[in-house]
Amino acid sequence: MKLAPLVLLAVLCAMRAAQAQPYPSRPITITVTAAAGGVTDVVARAIGQRLMAQWGQQVVIENKGGGAHVVGAQSVATAVPDGYSLLIAEAGTFVFNPILYGKLPYDAEKDFAPVSGIVRINQALIGHPSLPARTVDELIALAKQKPGVLTYGTAGIGSATHMNMVLFAHMAGVQLQAVHYRGAAPALTDVIAGHLKAMCVSVSLALPAARAGQAIMFGIGSRKRLATAPDVPTVAESALPGYEASAWFGLFAPAGTPPQIVGKLNAELMRILSEPAFNEQFLAPQMFEPIASSPQEFADFIAGEKSKWASVIREQNLSIEK
16 A cells, blocks of 8 residues: 555656657557548558658558448547547548447547548549449439449448438439448449449549549539549539538547647648648649648537538438447
8 A cells, every 4th residue: 555655656757757758759550440542541641651751750550440430430539648549530430420320439529639620522423334324314213213222332331432322312312222341442342343333432533443444433522523524524513403422531639638739730730731742742633622720620610510411311310220
């Protein structure tokens, strides 16, 4: 019993010594809630490389896909809030899952400290060339002829690739069958192989497949045609006015992470995303739109997204027990 005060004192001294060290003073782990090769993974690795170059510390990217992004998010929610365990996740983790699931092993609002948005991307509606459809109208007509038969891939339940297809089916008045994967990359592979008939995926992943004749690009979920693909119509102009399909990605830390560390991460992320070289070498070729902001602005943005999608999910009567 007499040793207890000494042990406590030693722990407190160790904590103070750690806090006194400049951040970062050791390797950082960034958890990605999707499989390697997908957009979330690509974004995380690009950011990680820039952080390593700037700070001289190793940045480890850890892929924890599956479980509708819950597995990866939970691992960071329960991590020590010292800035060395971070999360890069898409909208589904913080917008869709809290609405879809009756219970989650973490609280999306209370267990995380939003650092900043990273990028937003437009998604494209694609299909396998074996489909007897080449336009959005023809795809909708085919789906109406075969309700519940046409399959589409997602990056997991509640992912943007899933919810944007749910929105498409809702607005088109059709029934489609979802097949869930651990990330967008394996789902796209199965669309190209013909195991799936369609999916909504980032334009940067869809265009190469379409140009190689491996997939049909029915339309893009942007408000207007993209300069990089002016010949591809938007889904909205083709058949579904008002339809938009995009995904966004952001950086998060565990709740309780010191404000000065969150601030340093935010400042570094804003610097990276504003670099002309980073835009030219990474953002522009991938067709990514930077959405860096202050932590509070990012938190407000998430709250707005959640409110918007809650109405769509309620109208579709979607829920998942977990």
